[in-house]
Structures are given as structure tokens and as C-alpha cells.
Amino acid sequence: MKALVENLKATARETNATDIRAAFAADRNRFSRFSTTLGDLLFDYSKCAVNDRILDGLEALAEAAKVEEKRNAMFRGDIINITEGRAVLHTALRNRSNRQILVEGKDVMPDVNAVLDAMGAFADGIRSGALKGATGKKITDVINIGIGGSDLGPVMATLALAPFHDGPRLHFVSNIDGAHIADTLRLIDPETALFVVASKTFTTIETMTNAATARAFIAGKLGEAAVGHHFAAVSTALDKVAAFGIDQKRVFGFWDWVGGRYSIWSAIGLPLMIAIGTENFGRFLDGGHAIDEHFRDAPLRQNIPMLLGLIGFYHRNVLGYPSRAILPYDQRLARFPAYLQQLDMESNGKGVTMDSTPVEFSTGPVVWGEPGTNGQHAFYQLIHQGTDVIPAEFMIAAKGHEKDLRHQHQLLMANCLAQSEALMKGRTLAEAKAQLTSKGMDDAKADKIAPHRVFTGNRPSLTIVYDQLDPFALGRLIALYEHRVFVEGALFNINSFDQWGVELGKELATGLLPVVEGKESAEDHDSSTAGLVAALLKAAR
Numbered sequence: 318m319k320a321l322v323e324n325l326k327a328t329a330r331e332t333n334a335t336d337i338r339a340a341f342a343a344d345r346n347r348f349s350r351f352s353t354t355l356g357d358l359l360f361d362y363s364k365c366a367v368n369d370r371i372l373d374g375l376e377a378l379a380e381a382a383k384v385e386e387k388r389n390a391m392f393r394g395d396i397i398n399i400t401e402g403r404a405v406l407h408t409a410l411r412n413r414s415n416r417q418i419l420v421e422g423k424d425v426m427p428d429v430n431a432v433l434d435a436m437g438a439f440a441d442g443i444r445s446g447a448l449k450g451a452t453g454k455k456i457t458d459v460i461n462i463g464i465g466g467s468d469l470g471p472v473m474a475t476l477a478l479a480p481f482h483d484g485p486r487l488h489f490v491s492n493i494d495g496a497h498i499a500d501t502l503r504l505i506d507p508e509t510a511l512f513v514v515a516s517k518t519f520t521t522i523e524t525m526t527n528a529a530t531a532r533a534f535i536a537g538k539l540g541e542a543a544v545g546h547h548f549a550a551v552s553t554a555l556d557k558v559a560a561f562g563i564d565q566k567r568v569f570g571f572w573d574w575v576g577g578r579y580s581i582w583s584a585i586g587l588p589l590m591i592a593i594g595t596e597n598f599g600r601f602l603d604g605g606h607a608i609d610e611h612f613r614d615a616p617l618r619q620n621i622p623m624l625l626g627l628i629g630f631y632h633r634n635v636l637g638y639p640s641r642a643i644l645p646y647d648q649r650l651a652r653f654p655a656y657l658q659q660l661d662m663e664s665n666g667k668g669v670t671m672d673s674t675p676v677e678f679s680t681g682p683v684v685w686g687e688p689g690t691n692g693q694h695a696f697y698q699l700i701h702q703g704t705d706v707i708p709a710e711f712m713i714a715a716k717g718h719e720k721d722l723r724h725q726h727q728l729l730m731a732n733c734l735a736q737s738e739a740l741m742k743g744r745t746l747a748e749a750k751a752q753l754t755s756k757g758m759d760d761a762k763a764d765k766i767a768p769h770r771v772f773t774g775n776r777p778s779l780t781i782v783y784d785q786l787d788p789f790a791l792g793r794l795i796a797l798y799e800h801r802v803f804v805e806g807a808l809f810n811i812n813s814f815d816q817w818g819v820e821l822g823k824e825l826a827t828g829l830l831p832v833v834e835g836k837e838s839a840e841d842h843d844s845s846t847a848g849l850v851a852a853l854l855k856a857a858r
């Protein structure tokens with residue numbers, strides 16, 4: 318692998334691959350050669366620093382890393398999450414073909430379908446008003462209590478699918494900070510509220526603490542007997558849910574082969590289903606399934622998740638770019654960058670290979686972003702003229718949902734396209750100077766100012782276009798990025814499906830709680846921690 322990466326570096330140098338502007342000038346068909354479609358989904362990577370030889374090299378890399386074999390093992394239900402001894406089968410949750418999927422000899426599809434049916438019946442009951450609060454009122458507000466994978470997916474997708482939201486209002490409480498639940502409880506009426514406690518493990522301190530606060534709120538306002546009418550739960554740990562006291566009929570399970578950050582397709586999607594209805598939720602699953610079929614079957618050069626992953630690896634390890642910006646020109650995808658941060662950074666922020674040795678590559682990049690056009694007025698300066706090259710990933714719908722605001726959508730499209738064009742083309746010193754002198758600036762001054770107005774150009778970006786942001790399109794987009802993360806993880810030869818890196822902080826927080834409660838002394842901690850504890854406790858007195 319290392320040698321193949323070195324070869325790619327040499328190829329990039331020899332073929333002048335990073336001169337993207339020159340590549341466009343030399344080849345009128347560059348767009349059609351370096352873009353591909355799947356239905357109405359268009360993936361354009363022609364503004365990345367690729368050429369045929371680079372793609373050949375990336376293909377060799379995929380072969381050497383056995384990406385296709387690893388992909389097949391995932392779909393087959395092999396135990397590929399080796400540190401936790403689990404299969405990785407979020408694809409089973411959206412397996413609309415219903416073909417058998419075996420985990421340790423047992424077909425998981427009957428259980429998947431049974432939970433989906435139970436969720437559907439519950440969601441229908443809440444939406445229609447057949448399932449009421451303790452005082453006989455219809456549920457108007459659903460509050461999801463969860464964090465990480467038990468929060469980010471429903472939060473992101475609910476906003477993304479706002480035009481399809483015809484069920485009760487949704488709220489999300491995740492942070493341990495009491496402000497989060499307190500501000501939410503102020504907005505709701507206990508008689509018409511339903512809390513969904515969402516936690517894969519049902520041990521996460523934030524979720525358990527917020528759930529206890531919510532439980533006390535309902536019991537305090539409506540009496541202990543009302544609790545059963547106002548709570549539901551989603552978890553893989555059904556015994557722990559039972560201990561919390563939630564009615565079994567309102568508990569929706571999933572399985573240890575669903576990673577938290579891949580769980581939006583499972584019962585974790587219940588709030589979304591309540592918001593948009595079972596039919597739309599089904600379309601969302603269809604979208605994910607369409608990408609699964611494509612990822613499994615399409616040849617590499619037409620395989621969008623493969624290409625996305627290979628280009629991601631190329632940016633990181635051949636060209637050495639440290640981060641990637643996710644820039645949806647779609648206000649309703651405002652939480653998509655945050656969603657991808659967990660998906661990508663928790664999956665591929667690793668330093669040890671599948672063979673338990675240190676990795677030989679740079680693994681996952683920093684993933685960040687904001688929707689356009691807001692980002693333009695904040696951080697695009699650095700993307701255009703900063704000293705790091707930051708590959709940008711644009712996404713935009715051909716049609717907005719606001720038919721009478723078509724003009725605003727046209728402005729949105731123009732901005733999106735202008736940004737990727739500007740990143741690629743840039744502006745030379747001569748062009749900058751000519752622009753200034755044409756406006757009457759004298760030569761000496763133009764010489765001083767022009768360098769500040771130079772854009773190096775040749776800054777890579779890729780663009781994803783879809784017809785309209787509907788449940789199917791969103792399902793496709795999420796699955797596309799899930800598989801991209803898979804491909805990159807396979808190339809790094811890491812386990813993308815564990816998350817030991819979040820453990821240490823959790824352990825230390827448990828140890829520090831008695832210290833900040835004033836029950837234990839801070840003397841066993843380092844002087845900074847002890848000093849901070851002292852300052853906080855003094856100020857809180």
C-alpha cells in the first residue's frame with residue numbers, strides 16, 4: 318500500500334494533476350469524463366485533481382486494500398467490528414429487497430420487519446391521536462432524549478424533511494447541561510408531551526440523567542401513574558429499559574450490529590417516523606437501499622461511494638490535505654455537517670490497524686462545514702486564500718420546495734456554482750492588476766494591492782446534485798456518506814465501527830464528579846485540573 322501511495326504521489330507530480338485549471342482548458346469533455354449519475358443523483362468530481370492515471374492508481378489501491386472484499390463481508394454480516402465482536406449491518410435495516418441476511422446463522426430480517434411494523438403502529442397511533450396522554454389529550458410534542466448517534470440523525474433528518482413534517486412538533490434534548498432540558502420543558506405542556514428515551518446502551522449518563530429529569534417533571538405535574546402514557550424508549554438493552562419502568566409495548570429494540578452513528582435507520586428513527594409518517598419513512602429507507610445496491614453492484618469507476626472514498630483518501634494521503642468542508646447549499650441540511658462529523662470522525666479517527674499495529678497513513682480528516690450561502694460570509698475567505706488547501710464538498714437540489722420563491726433558489730444555485738468555479742479558476746496576479754488599473758488605479762498602487770486580490774485557484778471541490786430534498790434523496794445522501802466512510806476505513810485498514818476514543822473522557826468524568834461535588838479532594842489530579850476545580854468551586858460558593 319505504501320508503495321502504491323508513493324507511486325500516486327509521483328503520478329500526481331508527473332501529470333501535473335493539481336493544475337485543475339489547465340486540465341479543464343486541455344479537455345472540453347472533462348466534466349463528462351469525471352462525473353457520474355445514479356438516477357437523478359449527479360456526482361461531479363471533475364474539479365478534483367484527478368486524471369485517468371490517478372484513477373488507475375486509486376483503483377490499484379482499492380484492489381490492494383481489498384475494499385470490494387471487505388464491502389462484501391460487511392453486507393454478508395461477517396464480524397468485521399473485531400474489537401467489539403460484532404457484525405455491521407445497518408444495511409439490513411433498509412434492506413427493502415427483504416433478502417435473507419444471516420448473523421451467526423440467523424436471518425435478521427424477520428426481527429427488523431417486526432420492529433418496523435411496531436414502530437409504524439405506534440407512530441400512527443400518536444399521529445392520529447388514538448394513543449393519548451394520561452389526561453386524554455392528543456400528543457402535540459415529542460421530545461427525543463438521546464445523544465450522539467441517538468440524537469444527531471433524528472435532529473438532522475427532521476430539519477432536512479421539514480416540508481414532509483405533518484405530525485406532532487419535535488424537540489431534541491441531548492446535552493447534560495441542565496439548560497437544554499430546562500429550556501425544552503418550558504416549551505411543552507406535560508399533558509400533550511411524549512418523551513422518547515433513545516439510547517443504544519441505556520447507560521449513557523447524559524441520556525439517563527435527562528430522562529430522570531423528564532420523568533420527575535411528568536410525575537410531578539400529572540402524578541406517577543401518568544408516566545407510562547408519556548414515555549417510550551428505543552434501545553438494544555431491553556432489560557435496562559424495563560428497569561427504568563417504561564411500558565414494554567412502548568419499547569422499540571434494535572441490535573448490537575447497528576452502530577450508534579449508523580442507527581437513524583433503526584428504531585432510533587422513531588421520532589422522524591412520527592414526524593413524517595410511515596410512508597415517508599419507508600421512502601427514506603428506500604433511498605438508503607438504492608445506494609446499498611449501487612455500492613454493491615456498480616463497477617468502481619461508476620460507483621459513487623467508492624469514488625468519494627478514493628478521492629477522500631487521495632486528498633488526505635497523496636495530496637496531504639488535513640480537512641474537508643461539507644457545504645450543503647440547502648438550508649435544511651444545516652445539521653448535515655454535524656451529522657457527518659460523528660459519522661466520519663468517530664468512525665475513522667483511529668490510529669491502529671485491524672492487525673493492532675500503528676497505522677501507516679493519515680486517517681480521517683477533520684470534517685466541518687455550514688450551509689451555503691452563510692458559510693460564504695464567514696469562513697470561505699480561508700478556503701479561497703488561506704495557506705491550507707481544503708477540499709470542498711458542495712451539495713445542491715435542482716428544485717427547492719418553495720415554488721413561489723424560485724428566484725431565491727436560482728440565486729442559491731448561482732452562488733453554489735460560483736464558489737466551485739472560483740475555487741478552481743482563481744485569479745492570477747496579472748488579472749488582479751488589470752482589474753484594478755481598468756478602474757483607474759495607478760500602476761504603483763495596483764502593484765501593492767493586486768497580490769491581496771490573487772486567488773491561487775486549483776482548489777479542489779466536488780459537487781453532488783439531486784432533484785429535490787425529499788425522504789428518498791436524504792436516505793441516498795446519508796447512505797452515500799456512510800459507504801464513503803467505509804471505503805476510506807478499508808483503505809486505512811482500520812476498524813471504522815468501534816469508538817474507544819470516547820471512553821477515557823467518560824471514565825475521568827466519573828472520577829471527577831465526587832471532586833466537583835466537593836466530596837473528594839482534587840489533590841490526586843494534576844495541578845491544572847486541581848486549580849480549575851478550586852476556581853470553579855470557589856466561584857460557585
Ligand SMILES: O=P(O)(O)OC[C@H]1O[C@H](O)[C@H](O)[C@@H](O)[C@@H]1O
Pocket residue numbers: 464465466467515516517518519520521524577578663816819
Ligand atoms: O445510544 P447511546 O448508547 O446512548 O450512545 C450515545 C453515543 O455515546 C457514545 O459516547 C458514543 O461515542 C456514540 O457513538 C454514541 O452514539
